[in-house]
Amino acid sequence: MPEGIRPGTFLQHGARRPERNAGAVVPPLYQTSTYHYPAAFSEAAGSGEVHLYTRMDNPTVEVAAELVRGLEGGEGARLFSSGMGAASTTLFALLKAGDEVVALEDLYGGTLDLFRETLPRFGVQVRWVTETARLDPSEVVTARTRVVWLETPSGPLLRVHDIRAWADAADRVGALLVVDSTFATPINQRPLAHGADLVIHSATKYLGGHSDLVAGALVGPSRILDRVDSVHATLGSALDPFAGFLLARGLRTLELRVARHNDNGRRIAQELGAHPSVDRVYYPGRTGPDDEAIASRQMTGRGGVLSLALKGGPAAAEKFLRNLRLVHVASSFGGVESLASLPRETSHRHLSDAELARREIPPGLVRLSLGIEDADDLLHDLTQALGRV
Template identity: 45%
Template structure:
């Protein structure tokens, strides 16, 4: 029996879908429980007649050339579609490739993309620099402006792109409100669900048209695979897949295997990371060297009520503003012993990053202000280690720094940003 024949599959919980979703038991030789990796780039036909049927699109599921389709890649796609509650999904060679394909499938010369200004910097650059070269224009709006999309959108506006929670300061977008505004505006809505994952929120259920992922983060989960994904209706995903196949943005089977394996433990990893993030945020709130903690799990956080409504957990990312600026951030990061400074998130290990020199490097002062990022901002992506060990490491690093003797003044964050940029 394969997963599609199992009539109870639809009612199963997310953790069960994560482990079993996407399987095709008949593809597993010798009754192996884990599907093998299909490295073969080519697939032969039994006969000329079979080749003709394939060419005419008459064979429902068959393989020909790995860039077009591959059994291991297909398993990862079925699993992600099941997790997001989508009709279909396509996986790509990176999150950035997923973003490009998702938008290229919607837009042609003369069209426009509207995006929130609080999205991943690489996405902004794809929209402005890459799509811009093909005469696809763009505008960036604030989260507060989303309800006004029907007035903001023009006749040629095709897509609205946003993230929730945002990086790094965890601002939230109301998914149902965004879906409705885009629907009234007659614009296709896409959200980057990398930070929340389907464990914490399933945007399609709120009326969002499609979901994109940097699967390099939580979906892969072990900081050892670069991948991306788009999930949505079968009709839309077929269009995205065509762009991915034609541009060679499809995923390699070895990477797809790691991705599918990572997704099996998605639920337990995300829950563990959320628990750690909550304890971490509570431990740093009120610390004398921390002026602000950004975490929607804290009851006084501006996003708390909305997070409770649309998410089943508050996420694994916590941002803080240190008392001080770049000099304090430098001393703090260099004093950490267990937590590594690296630019990603969503892996089993806790990481710290400095947005000014990573995700938001090169942003204008105005863009930084819109993103809520300053020279004092430090982002933590909590892993699944014991929270006490992470908190102890971060506290020793904070305490080892004599902030009073630093050459930087305190709290003049935006000036620090300006001086580092100029």
């Protein structure tokens, strides 16, 4: 972001290129797979003004990438066909057989599967760190570690992990720290400023913000993104231009939306914490004993996702979902409309009962993604549904 420009302003003006777009205020949708091929392509290619093929680059996708780059404060950004596309492409670009990855265990189920099922088939060794152990990062990361991967806040218990401590440990051995910051958004947390090498998002969530696209983002230094580029092209994980257009459009209101998500999250976490049917509310800063201290160091807002353990367990959770009138029962999070889901059936369906128990995830846990509706209306819906469990 240019010096002195704040996110809300950058999102309106940060990617404007009227000279390239017939003066259009809104960067247009280049829904094309290919481009006129200049006779001297290789000479023109370095200028950034010419394009070859949309699997490699597309001007609409570049607009959205530039907005994400500026928000995170990185040298460059790349967009992908999904958050999983961003994660898998990045890992395939950074790792080779024999390398070791240290992964903090409380990851989105799809990422967990990638580490557990896919990477070991290519000879990558994964060392798992249990989130409850709170180990000293420098004791976990070794000279063999190439990549350290963490999600903060993490689903479904909204734990927070100390980005600076893991970044220092990774730096000491020359490993790269990748932070999945999807739950936080760059409005609430900028991992690169806390020492992370790369930040990754499921842009399907808050960045897009309207539950109408699937996308992933990666931000970091050009020297690393250059390594990712060739794998991005060969794996074919490019973002479609129309999704890129929707993402750029959604991003323009990110700061406003996140302010409302933060307000709704804070208020509803507080009020539901006092409800007689609720055993526990999980919200960033409230899960583990050190979480508040870590969150206040690295986050400026806590977001709109919280999880609820109900006193009546799984049976009460199912009744609660059935009784909701406004809040949609659906997986995913980060959209303008509120959603409720049971992580054991959606994001964390990959975990066995034993794993859920070991990770202290209550069997009837409900995840709420609070949208931008009026907080009083949301509270009314949530409390009427809780009153009938």
